[in-house]
Every structure is written in C-alpha cells, then in structure tokens.
Amino acid sequence: MFILGIQGSPRQKGNTRYLLQTFLQACQEQGAATSMLQVAQKEVRPCLGCGVCEKKGFCVIKDDSMSLDIYSLLRKAEVIVAAAPIFFYNVPSEIKALMDRSQTLWSRRYKLGLEDPLRNSRKGFLLAQGATKGKDLFQGTTMTARYFFDAVGAEYSGSLTYRQIEAKGDMEKHPTVLQDVKETVQELLAPLQARKKIIFICRENSCRSQMAAAFARQLAGDRFEVLSAGSEPAGAVNPDVLKVMQEIGLDLAFLRPCPLNEALNESPTLDLVVSMGCGEACPIVPGATVQDWDLPDPAGQSIEFMRETRDRIKERVERLIASA
Ligand SMILES: Cc1cc2nc3c(=O)[nH]c(=O)nc-3n(C[C@H](O)[C@H](O)[C@H](O)COP(=O)(O)O)c2cc1C
Structure with a gap:
C-alpha cells in the first residue's frame, strides 16, 4: 500500500516535519510504503483560475512539479496525509498552491464526470499544529483539507491537531504524540490491511x-x-x-x-x-x-x-x- 505524506511547512525540520515523519514511520511499521513530499522544495506554481481544466481536464501549467510529478503521486496514493502548521488560521501558501492546483482533479470529476477508480477506497488524513490555543484554531485548515481531499478523491478520515506548538522541537516534546500517532495509524490502516x-x-x-x-x-x-x-x-x-x-x-x-x-x-x-x-x-x-x-x-x-x-x-x- 502506498501512502503519500505532504509536508506543508516551509521549515524543513520543524514541527510539521516531525509529526508527519512520526506518522509515516508508524505506517511503515504496519507494512506500508510511504513517501514524503516536501512541498516547499518543489516548484508548484499558483492556480491561474483560467478555467481551462474545467473544459479540457488538464492544467495549462505543464512544466512545474505539479504537472510533472504530483498529480501522479496523488492518483497513485491509497492514503494521502496532508500535514501543515497553522499560518493565519490556514495552511502555508506553498501547500495551498498544491491544493488549489488539485482543481484539475476536481474538474475531471465534477465537470467532466470522470471517475478515479481509487475514489471509493482512498483515505485522506490531516495533521496540523499551531502556536496559540483558541477553540477555532483548526477550523479554516480543516475545511480547506476536507475540500482538498474531496477534490483528489479521498474520503476525509480524521485529523490529529495540536495547540501551543511554536518553537522548533515543541512537537517532539509533546507528552502524548507518539501514542496518539500509533493508535491513529492502527485505526486508519486496519480496514485497508484487511483486504x-x-x-x-x-x-x-x-x-x-x-x-x-x-x-x-x-x-x-x-x-x-x-x-x-x-x-x-x-x-x-x-x-x-x-x-x-x-x-x-x-x-x-x-x-x-x-x-x-x-x-x-x-x-x-x-x-x-x-x-x-x-x-x-x-x-x-x-x-x-x-x-x-x-x-x-x-x-x-x-x-x-x-x-x-x-x-x-x-x-x-x-x-x-x-x-x-
Ligand atoms: C507566517 C506565520 C503565521 C502564523 N500564523 C499562526 C496562526 O494564525 N495561529 C497560530 O496559532 N500560529 C501561527 N503561527 C505559528 C506556527 O503555526 C507554529 O510556529 C508552528 O509550530 C510552526 O510549525 P513548523 O515548525 O512545522 O513550521 C504562524 C507562524 C508563521 C511563521
């Protein structure tokens, strides 16, 4: 089983990276093959809003990482894990660009009526963390992630979110993160592994x-x-x-x-x-x-x-x- 993790923080060794790495490691321990996509190291140009994908099913931007690799990875993955820090109550701009560009996959499904064969079984999971502790901290990101998962043909299957995580290393020090990840991964993968x-x-x-x-x-x-x-x-x-x-x-x-x-x-x-x-x-x-x-x-x-x-x-x- 192939699991794609999307690392959405521009900090390469920060809290998001630690959380996602821990999650993917737990997936590997369950026998899955995983790949971590460091979005900020890729070239993903923003959506132009031109509407061409709604008619033709393909993006007009043909020579960036999205068109060259990322659409293929999204289609191949059976589980997509989107991981991001909170930036202004949403995800950072690099991963947001990737999400916006998934409009091409949305268009293929909802405008052109084409069905991705994995749509019935693919799962999407959100990992997020931020510095403050407000009740609504993850609201914007969760809505964005839900819409993204629908666009890429994945069923939104839950999230792990952490408040009051700010400086590099904070996530690692969290007292329950390892146990949370272990239990979550077991529950997420169990039905897929039973096949x-x-x-x-x-x-x-x-x-x-x-x-x-x-x-x-x-x-x-x-x-x-x-x-x-x-x-x-x-x-x-x-x-x-x-x-x-x-x-x-x-x-x-x-x-x-x-x-x-x-x-x-x-x-x-x-x-x-x-x-x-x-x-x-x-x-x-x-x-x-x-x-x-x-x-x-x-x-x-x-x-x-x-x-x-x-x-x-x-x-x-x-x-x-x-x-x-
Ligand atoms: C540009 C920017 C915007 C941020 N906006 C928020 C915010 O709206 N709410 C919040 O709780 N934390 C916010 N933060 C703090 C980060 O979410 C926090 O430091 C996080 O742990 C960074 O994760 P990382 O190490 O994976 O980059 C912001 C940080 C930056 C750099």
Missing part, C-alpha cells in the same frame, strides 16, 4: 494490466488492495487505453506504468497474481494463487480491438471478484 491483495501484470503495464486494475479498484477497492505492474514497463499508459476507459467514465489520467520489482517491494505479500503475457518474468510469490489470462496485447491494434479487450477484461474482473 486481499491482487496484482495484475503484463509486459508494459500500459494496457491490459492497467485496465484490469482500474476495474478491480472501482468495483471492489474496499475488499481488495490492487496493484498493477509490468515486466518491461513502458514510459506511459497507452493513450488508446485512456481514451476507451474515458468512454465508459473511468479516469486513468496521470497513472504511470510501474516496474514489477517496485510493486513487489511496495507489497511483498500477495494473495493473487494475474498475469497477462508477462511470460517468464511472472513472479513466484510464496502463498499466492497464480492465474494466467490469455488475452492478446491490444497495443498497436485498432481502437475497436482496444474496446473489445477492455470489455473482456471487465467481464473477467467481475468474475474474479465474485469468486474471490
């Missing part, structure tokens, strides 16, 4: 295995942790796959082919391996059942053949889910 794990593998992870994973996530992401990978991953998901999945309302934009060894590192234990022409590279995972689906590679064939492959994959995934 069976399936991996769909083909050669390039750009057509068949991407489509199979999308259907499995959409139809049963609450019961299955779904991975997909390729023995020789392509540079991008096949554009015809994006097109034929979009025709039936499923959004695979921003996803990237994943190398097999990376997927197996992220989730070393698996219940089911479904291979579609990955040949000898198909991994032997102790304890996992293996199925080979005899489906010809649609890459380079007609768009009609891609549609037929999509429909056949959907049927097989439905049968798989019904029987598992």
